Amino acid sequence: MKQIIVHQEKCTACRECEVACSFAHEGVFVPALSRIRVNDFYEEQFYLPMTCVHCADAPCATVCPTVAIEKEADGQILVHEQRCIGCKMCLLACPFGVMGFHPEVGVAQNCDLCRNVAEGPQCVQFCVPQALEYAEVETAAAAKQKIYAATIQQSLLSQH
Amino acid sequence: MPAPYVLIGNSAAALAAVDGIRRFDRRGRIVLLNREKGPAYSRVALPYFVAGERRLEDLLIRQGPDYQRLGVELMDEATVTAIDAAAKQLRLADGRQVAFGKLLVATGSSCVIPPIRGLETVPRHYLWTLADAQGMKAAAEKARSAVVIGGGFIGMLAAEALRKLDVRLTIVEMAPQLLPQLLDGEGGRLFAQAVAAAGVTLRLGSTVAAVARQGEQIEVSLKGGESIAADMIAVAAGVQPNLSCVAGGACATGKGILVDEHLQTDKADIFAAGDVAEAGDFLSEARAIHAIWPTAVEQGRVAGANMAGKSIAYGGSLGMNVVELFNVTLAELGRFRETAADDVHLLGGSAGGLYRKVVVDGAGYLVGAMYVGDENGVAEMGVIHGMIKRRARWRELADFKLPRFTYATTIHGRGRTVPARAR
Numbered sequence: 001m002k003q004i005i006v007h008q009e010k011c012t013a014c015r016e017c018e019v020a021c022s023f024a025h026e027g028v029f030v031p032a033l034s035r036i037r038v039n040d041f042y043e044e045q046f047y048l049p050m051t052c053v054h055c056a057d058a059p060c061a062t063v064c065p066t067v068a069i070e071k072e073a074d075g076q077i078l079v080h081e082q083r084c085i086g087c088k089m090c091l092l093a094c095p096f097g098v099m100g101f102h103p104e105v106g107v108a109q110n111c112d113l114c115r116n117v118a119e120g121p122q123c124v125q126f127c128v129p130q131a132l133e134y135a136e137v138e139t140a141a142a143a144k145q146k147i148y149a150a151t152i153q154q155s156l157l158s159q160h
Numbered sequence: 161m162p163a164p165y166v167l168i169g170n171s172a173a174a175l176a177a178v179d180g181i182r183r184f185d186r187r188g189r190i191v192l193l194n195r196e197k198g199p200a201y202s203r204v205a206l207p208y209f210v211a212g213e214r215r216l217e218d219l220l221i222r223q224g225p226d227y228q229r230l231g232v233e234l235m236d237e238a239t240v241t242a243i244d245a246a247a248k249q250l251r252l253a254d255g256r257q258v259a260f261g262k263l264l265v266a267t268g269s270s271c272v273i274p275p276i277r278g279l280e281t282v283p284r285h286y287l288w289t290l291a292d293a294q295g296m297k298a299a300a301e302k303a304r305s306a307v308v309i310g311g312g313f314i315g316m317l318a319a320e321a322l323r324k325l326d327v328r329l330t331i332v333e334m335a336p337q338l339l340p341q342l343l344d345g346e347g348g349r350l351f352a353q354a355v356a357a358a359g360v361t362l363r364l365g366s367t368v369a370a371v372a373r374q375g376e377q378i379e380v381s382l383k384g385g386e387s388i389a390a391d392m393i394a395v396a397a398g399v400q401p402n403l404s405c406v407a408g409g410a411c412a413t414g415k416g417i418l419v420d421e422h423l424q425t426d427k428a429d430i431f432a433a434g435d436v437a438e439a440g441d442f443l444s445e446a447r448a449i450h451a452i453w454p455t456a457v458e459q460g461r462v463a464g465a466n467m468a469g470k471s472i473a474y475g476g477s478l479g480m481n482v483v484e485l486f487n488v489t490l491a492e493l494g495r496f497r498e499t500a501a502d503d504v505h506l507l508g509g510s511a512g513g514l515y516r517k518v519v520v521d522g523a524g525y526l527v528g529a530m531y532v533g534d535e536n537g538v539a540e541m542g543v544i545h546g547m548i549k550r551r552a553r554w555r556e557l558a559d560f561k562l563p564r565f566t567y568a569t570t571i572h573g574r575g576r577t578v579p580a581r582a583r
Binding site: 063087088089091092094097099100101103 | 221546549
């Protein structure tokens, strides 16, 4: 399936992704409502955007007592807001801490890959440094592996 | 035709077992014996139904066509009275007999009826089945005051639902704190402050001796002499596994039905899962009953797969719960009440009503956590949950630098300045 791939080394923590996500889903520019969150470690100058990874065997879906979280045929983990009672069991189950909660509506929310936006995920569209990419997971993983292998190769060769 | 898979139950464990069976056996006949009537509903959603926040149809977690799609025959109002393990035969209350090839006992649990004098003589409300919830809702819409007997998980959910309907509340709890299964003493103290601030009268460390009709009202008498009159009473004294169908000795029992790591009882073709099963515990060698939805689903899936001929071991259940009550979010994981051998680490202390605690065992492994605060801290508890499940040490969490608040959370607080989205 196509997913949001994070190239951590390119992230500058500009937070355009958060603003774009909030606007796409809520119609307001409020990063706190974003379903993607840039985690910042300023001292180390390390920034890591994180959002739902749409697990194959998703703990959030397993624990949901109202079957409000289901894996769609395309692999997406989708929260059905009408069935969600806001119990937060999914937040307690997500080992990545990426399940969100809408403070006003009182329901769980995760990245829906902008399924209702024709142009696709808005965080990716507005990511200037191109730290986010919307791509097939398998292809992206292989490409990433190649890049890291090349980096390791370079550093090993330079030692000789 | 081979004898079918028979599942006693129609909730989390039994429905997950259907999924577990169907992963490996697409055609085998499955019969679901439902003690109640109609398609499955979520017990967890009942308080929201009482409060008028959810409609009846929103509670359903399976519809008729779902059973058809999965090839499941649902038998309504089928209460199993006896299991003949040798003859692989069940007897129902109405005399019908059902033969099984593989059997899953997923009968769940039901409310404990506390020993209170006069309890049978007055109208009283539990919050466990859909019928209970309908009765409580009808009574609450007319009542102006209520006494909730029991300040545990269900009692507090009932209290929250009644409060939303503007019913004036008194909560009587035997333990010296509210929610003893969810909070330690300090957490209980913080939570009790929030409950009392909402105008609820609390009687902690108190036991109800008797109840009696007093005109249109019910008089609740506490041991020690005090008595409280109210328009209705809600009773929530805990739950116990439904073991009556195996009372004849169909399989070995302890507190619940004893099962091995494959969720099989001491009889080859009989399995148990959910609130009724005493199964492997993630944190100890002993067996435990964690009467929570996630455990029921996990066990149901494993039991179903094993009934279909697989050999999958269950990794053991870990207690977990989260709930928002009286505008406070509470969450617990694993062994959140420390023993003498454990270390306790407070993250953030209890300033501002926020209380975060992690329990570490003598060997340095994370074994439990507890949280009192707003909804923003639950996702972090999820990360700790993942760490407990992969047997992480405290060191890893101590070194883990939690990301600073983003400017968004700083500027907008909890995002409450945002206009509400139309539902």
